[in-house]
Amino acid sequence: MPELSVIVHGPNTQDHLTGLLDSLADRPLPDTEVVVAAVGDWARETARRHAPRVQVLPLPDGTSDATARTAGAARATGRWLHFVRAKDGLPPGSTRTVAERVAELPGAVDVLLLDHLRSTWRSSGLPSADGPLLARAGRTDLALDDSAYLLRLTPLLGTRVLRAGFWRAHEDRLTTDDEPRAALAALLLADRVAVLPHIAQEDRRLRPAALPPVTPDRHYALVDRYESLLDLARERPAVYTVLYEIMVRDCLRAFSRGDMPEDVAREFFHRAGAAALRLRPEGHRRPAGPEGVRRSLLEEGAYGKYRAFQSANRARRAVRSTVRTGRRRLGARIRDQQYRRALHRPVDPRLAVFAAYWNRGVACNPAAIAAKLAELAPHIHPVWVVTGENAALLPPGTDHVVPGTRRYWEVLATAKYLVNNVNFPNAVVKRPDAVHLQTHHGTPLKRMGVDQLPFPAAAQGLDFDALLARVDKWDYSVSSNSHTTRMWERAYPSRFVSLDHGYPRNDVYYTAGADDIRAVRARLGIAPGRRAVLYAPTHRDYEAGWTPRLDLAALSDRLGEDTVLLVRGHYFYDGAASPLTGPRRFGRVVDVSSYDPVEELCLAADVLVTDYSSIMFDYANLDRPIVVHADDWETYRTTRGVYFDLMAEAPGPVARTQEELTGILTTDAWRDDGAEKARAVFRRRFCEYDDGRAAERVVRRVFLGQDEASLPPVLPIGERTPAPKPEEAS
Numbered sequence: 001m002p003e004l005s006v007i008v009h010g011p012n013t014q015d016h017l018t019g020l021l022d023s024l025a026d027r028p029l030p031d032t033e034v035v036v037a038a039v040g041d042w043a044r045e046t047a048r049r050h051a052p053r054v055q056v057l058p059l060p061d062g063t064s065d066a067t068a069r070t071a072g073a074a075r076a077t078g079r080w081l082h083f084v085r086a087k088d089g090l091p092p093g094s095t096r097t098v099a100e101r102v103a104e105l106p107g108a109v110d111v112l113l114l115d116h117l118r119s120t121w122r123s124s125g126l127p128s129a130d131g132p133l134l135a136r137a138g139r140t141d142l143a144l145d146d147s148a149y150l151l152r153l154t155p156l157l158g159t160r161v162l163r164a165g166f167w168r169a170h171e172d173r174l175t176t177d178d179e180p181r182a183a184l185a186a187l188l189l190a191d192r193v194a195v196l197p198h199i200a201q202e203d204r205r206l207r208p209a210a211l212p213p214v215t216p217d218r219h220y221a222l223v224d225r226y227e228s229l230l231d232l233a234r235e236r237p238a239v240y241t242v243l244y245e246i247m248v249r250d251c252l253r254a255f256s257r258g259d260m261p262e263d264v265a266r267e268f269f270h271r272a273g274a275a276a277l278r279l280r281p282e283g284h285r286r287p288a289g290p291e292g293v294r295r296s297l298l299e300e301g302a303y304g305k306y307r308a309f310q311s312a313n314r315a316r317r318a319v320r321s322t323v324r325t326g327r328r329r330l331g332a333r334i335r336d337q338q339y340r341r342a343l344h345r346p347v348d349p350r351l352a353v354f355a356a357y358w359n360r361g362v363a364c365n366p367a368a369i370a371a372k373l374a375e376l377a378p379h380i381h382p383v384w385v386v387t388g389e390n391a392a393l394l395p396p397g398t399d400h401v402v403p404g405t406r407r408y409w410e411v412l413a414t415a416k417y418l419v420n421n422v423n424f425p426n427a428v429v430k431r432p433d434a435v436h437l438q439t440h441h442g443t444p445l446k447r448m449g450v451d452q453l454p455f456p457a458a459a460q461g462l463d464f465d466a467l468l469a470r471v472d473k474w475d476y477s478v479s480s481n482s483h484t485t486r487m488w489e490r491a492y493p494s495r496f497v498s499l500d501h502g503y504p505r506n507d508v509y510y511t512a513g514a515d516d517i518r519a520v521r522a523r524l525g526i527a528p529g530r531r532a533v534l535y536a537p538t539h540r541d542y543e544a545g546w547t548p549r550l551d552l553a554a555l556s557d558r559l560g561e562d563t564v565l566l567v568r569g570h571y572f573y574d575g576a577a578s579p580l581t582g583p584r585r586f587g588r589v590v591d592v593s594s595y596d597p598v599e600e601l602c603l604a605a606d607v608l609v610t611d612y613s614s615i616m617f618d619y620a621n622l623d624r625p626i627v628v629h630a631d632d633w634e635t636y637r638t639t640r641g642v643y644f645d646l647m648a649e650a651p652g653p654v655a656r657t658q659e660e661l662t663g664i665l666t667t668d669a670w671r672d673d674g675a676e677k678a679r680a681v682f683r684r685r686f687c688e689y690d691d692g693r694a695a696e697r698v699v700r701r702v703f704l705g706q707d708e709a710s711l712p713p714v715l716p717i718g719e720r721t722p723a724p725k726p727e728e729a730s
Contacts, residue, residue: 004031004099007035112193199632226246266303276298351416353383384398438477438478471493524595534592568593612630626650
């Protein structure tokens with residue numbers, strides 16, 4: 001009996017079935033069978049081209065989704081069932097991940113919840129909003145009564161993997177053409193659910209004009225859906241209340257955005273209002289403000305008053321928008337005039353403006369350059385651009401400006417040197433006698449710049465014309481190795497000069513001593529003799545929030561008392577709630593996401609565990625073990641795009657599952673001869689120019705005007721001495 005049956009069902013709408021089956025057939029899937037309930041001739045022909053790797057169950061044209069699902073489930077023999085519509089997709093590697101997860105679930109679990117991507121006819125690979133909810137649930141199985149918020153997950157049956165016995169026990173209730181009803185019913189009927197907070201489904205929305213028109217009965221069915229579901233939750237107060245809130249929200253949204261004919265809209269409003277009044281939980285209070293007014297009018301069935309309220313709100317928003325727009329335009333004109341006046345002043349050769357990570361503070365390559373500048377060229381005055389909320393965190397005495405202020409525009413207009421590891425705003429004018437230094441903030445594994453164009457998940461929201469206009473202002477671009485130099489020239493095609501001097505932020509990996517390492521480990525509470533594992537995953541464009549891809553509590557328990565897990569979330573998630581509140585284990589799991597600088601964390605760590613983060617290239621300078629945890633490599637490579645195959649050129653052992661990672665870290669595999677050889681190859685390629693004197697070379701070349709021949713030469717990698725390892729320092 002296979003662990004998992006993937007049941008693909010439906011017609012080959014717009015030929016999406018072909019790509020779906022190609023992805024499933026792309027690599028062997030142990031413990032998994034694929035059953036295609038093919039509706040219509042085209043789907044049947046497509047499926048049969050993939051036999052015998054898939055089982056084909058031909059069904060006549062017009063067979064409903066519910067009937068096709070049921071037929072496919074009857075043919076399936078797996079312990080778990082994953083229903084996938086023929087028009088949807090499965091990200092590369094996701095089915096293997098699901099099969100591995102269900103194999104480890106206890107028998108009490110009925111439903112496994114997955115994360116998903118969203119795609120439309122014009123875009124693909126967009127994140128869902130479900131990530132934070134799934135992260136909150138963690139990886140332990142739970143009952144819905146204790147976690148009713150899971151009802152707020154997008155109601156897709158494809159993001160619920162069902163235990164086959166559970167499906168058979170509740171087949172009648174789950175067999176419906178209303179997929180959201182089936183998805184919610186699966187949660188309500190399950191004894192316990194578990195979570196796999198990974199991308200394992202692609203919800204592909206077809207262009208509305210390609211779909212049949214929505215009939216009045218389909219509009220009214222929304223109310224019927226929730227009436228039947230609330231019947232299932234009647235004796236469960238917490239669940240009932242959340243489901244009721246979802247019903248009212250969905251009905252109001254459908255009414256406001258459904259584009260219904262007037263007579264249909266009026267009837268829908270009255271049906272929804274009657275249900276909202278009749279099914280309201282005892283003692284339930286409406287929210288305050290406009291939302292409360294909407295709900296009150298809905299329950300009263302006051303259709304005319306609600307329409308008037310909508311019109312008044314639209315008018316009020318229009319007035320507010322006009323006022324805000326006027327204020328913004330006036331403020332922009334004033335700032336523009338100030339900036340333009342400042343541009344007529346002479347450039348100040350003793351003024352340098354520094355910024356890092358979208359004005360987060362003194363950090364990264366700009367910070368290392370500024371420090372060396374104070375030593376070699378103290379006559380040049382540095383001013384940092386820092387947001388108001390981060391200004392309080394600056395080192396004492398740091399001269400800074402806050403974006404948008406008068407002095408901010410003045411220093412940008414008059415500084416001789418502008419240094420950033422991202423880009424300054426589009427409005428910044430490149431003066432002929434000013435020097436723009438782009439330091440970057442990592443070695444590129446993932447596609448960057450114009451190379452993101454073929455990858456919609458990575459490119460969403462990017463204005464490539466504006467990006468290239470910013471790139472054209474660069475005079476210099478800092479690089480740490482030949483690979484990076486070539487990729488920057490490809491990703492940012494312009495006339496800048498590449499400074500093959502190394503990344504200044506990495507100098508510390510050669511200049512730090514034993515005292516420095518002991519001090520930072522003491523600040524982090526790492527006792528001498530304990531192993532520190534730094535876990536630093538990267539951002540994923542196809543996830544809405546940060547979800548640790550490891551069960552950190554379980555990993556910590558397996559690694560034991562002598563290992564501390566330092567967990568570093570990506571800086572993109574600074575504003576999000578930490579998902580690490582639960583898994584802290586008596587000081588053995590430490591959230592260091594807000595700890596700066598990250599270089600100190602690297603100095604403190606005995607081993608780095610990462611996925612596709614550029615931190616691996618920097619950490620390799622220390623010549624310490626690196627382990628890659630790549631559970632979603634195929635999805636990441638497909639949606640984000642990469643410059644080389646990390647699986648073939650990794651800096652150390654690669655784990656595709658948590659169990660493999662645990663095995664590596666609980667044996668000598670993380671630091672054996674094979675790991676050392678892989679790391680040596682990786683270091684030769686990617687630590688090419690980093691030798692501890694990168695900042696000095698940059699300052700002498702850019703700020704002091706020295707030519708290349710007079711700069712300190714890059715020390716061959718075999719002659720460099722990295723900072724001592726923690727065991728050596730102690």
